[in-house]
Amino acid sequence: MAQVSLRRVVKEYEGGVQAVKGIDLEIADEEFVVLVGPSGCGKSTTLRMIAGLEEISSGEIAIGGMVVNDIPPRDRDIAMVFQNYALYPHMTVYENMAFGLTLRRFPKDEIRRRVENAARILDIGELLDRKPKALSGGQRQRVAMGRAIVRDPKVFLFDEPLSNLDAKLRVQMRVEIKKVHQTVRTTTVYVTHDQVEAMTLADRVVVMNQGIIEQVGTPQELYHRPATRFVAGFIGSPAMNMIPARLENGAGALRLRLPGDIVLPVPAERTQRYAPLAGGEVLFGIRPEHLTEPKNLDRPNIATFEAAPEVIEPLGMETLVIFSLQGNEVTARLDPAVPAERGRKMPFAADLNQMHLIEPRTGRVL
Amino acid sequence: MADGNVLAAPAPAPAAVAPARPGALRRLARRRSTLAFVLTVPLLTVIGGLVVWPFFYAIYLSMLNKRMTRFVGLDNFAFLLSRETFQLVIMQSVIFAVGAVVAKALIGFILAHVLHALPAKGQRKWRGMLLVPWVIPPAISTLAWWWLFDPSYSAINWMLMGIGAPPVAWLGEPGWARFAVILVNVWYGAPFFMIMYLAALKSVPDQLYEAAAIDGATGWQKLRYVTVPMMKNIIAITVLFSLIVTFANFDIVRILTNGGPQDRTHIFGTYAFQVGIQSGDIPLGAAVSLFMFPVLALLAVFVLRDVTRRSREMAG
Structure with a gap:
């Protein structure tokens, strides 16, 4: 068990391309941290630098207080689960799981004890004599995790472990991984491009984009208080609506003028926060779930407006309605009982307590 | 399988009414397996004429x-x-x-690793150069070796004398002559192993090495527990194939030593030629050349059975 520290870590490839541009990150003991971001954001490279599979161009990585920059992977006391499992095809499940311990010259009965224990946690006791080829995708994934668990390492590293599984199995294995972490409490760094996976698994999520960390926070923090336009757009599904708007000053209160001449009053308690932007162009950010059929109109800061749906997506538990404000697509989330018809104007309510204003130039959320 | 498709397709109704024979013939001709067979007839004829018939005739x-x-x-x-x-x-x-096969396999294995470790850019150049011995017709390259070993003009002896070592009667002394024929065979055959092993190395997924590195394997342990097991099938097939071809070798010994001195370098091929063609006892020569067949055939059966089992267990 150990904490992991990254200090100004840079990965530069030949030709000067920087995949990771000097990131700082402190991961606490027993914490489950998920690195999430689009492909090419540097999350896998960061993980591979922690593993020692990728050299660190500059900066420092420490595991359990010890700087590991020049320590080979085998001496870092880490275990890794790969996207395509990387099981040794010529070994049985038992041998695959025991391999790391055999190399470290553990006594035979200790190896057996640990493998059987891990097999019990992962419910793969029946499979120990099989070769990986005879396993399904989900079973292989379990074996790969078993191989990590038996080592009882300081840190678990997961590199997109679920992306080769079908959607149903992915949800199931996600739960499995969370359970395993709750059982063994090993510090875990987990890489994924799937924000749902990130939100559901993580104690803290690290959102990366183009080699830098955009924001670090708990899933709730990232969802409710995104720091940048990127995080606001990346976290949450369907994505947050971002509508170009004008912040107008009128009679001691601020108003937002959206395309289509929709005017929304800015909550009074935010007047001071947004005052510096008054009179300028901003991006008005609001999540689909805060754009609904008119309801709770008695509460403060609920504003209504009208628009005509262009696309209606009934999902069963909710209905997504997409309308356009002068070319800007906006998604709203309605109760499935609300009748919506394509092309016919209907009322919507915006919960402005949940609004965000983004400075278009810097991408900062105010 | 294509066959199955055709059979499964409903037969055209009029064919049932029409006279049976021409319809059946036409259906036979239209079968994809029939076409496949017709297309392979030239090859089957060549194999039959040059391999099967001589084999049974030799028996x-x-x-x-x-x-x-x-x-x-x-x-x-x-x-x-x-x-x-x-x-x-x-x-x-x-x-x-x-x-020769052990040496070829070892040298090929080492060369393949060296090539694999080279950056992709330089690799092609080296690969091409290292393949040269295998591409030159052995009759010609063996002549060059024969000249290198020549007692009077030997370039090798000239170099030996340069460092003060006594000259060696390369092809005149039984021990050295045996060494010389093996050396030339290795020189000629190692590139084949190299290229096969290089292909096998390239097919081992990098992630297995990464997993092994994290599991705690050193370079040697990766070689022993990942590389070699992953290459087992290729190693088995190349060794089997090379063993068969090397047992049947003729040209190198024929050109370098012609079996001498005192028959001390004769192998099945050259001895069969001497007995059968030069001494005129064709049946005895045929017997010599067939001598290894049962052993090698049995070996092939076992090796290939292992290969099939392994690939069934591992592939996919």
């Missing part, structure tokens, strides 16, 4: 007397086994083939 010949007038059963084989020269030939063939 037939090996059971005749010297004048080829009488069937003698296995007498030729019994006679051969009783002769000291032939016992020598068996031993020499085994030394030659096993020694």
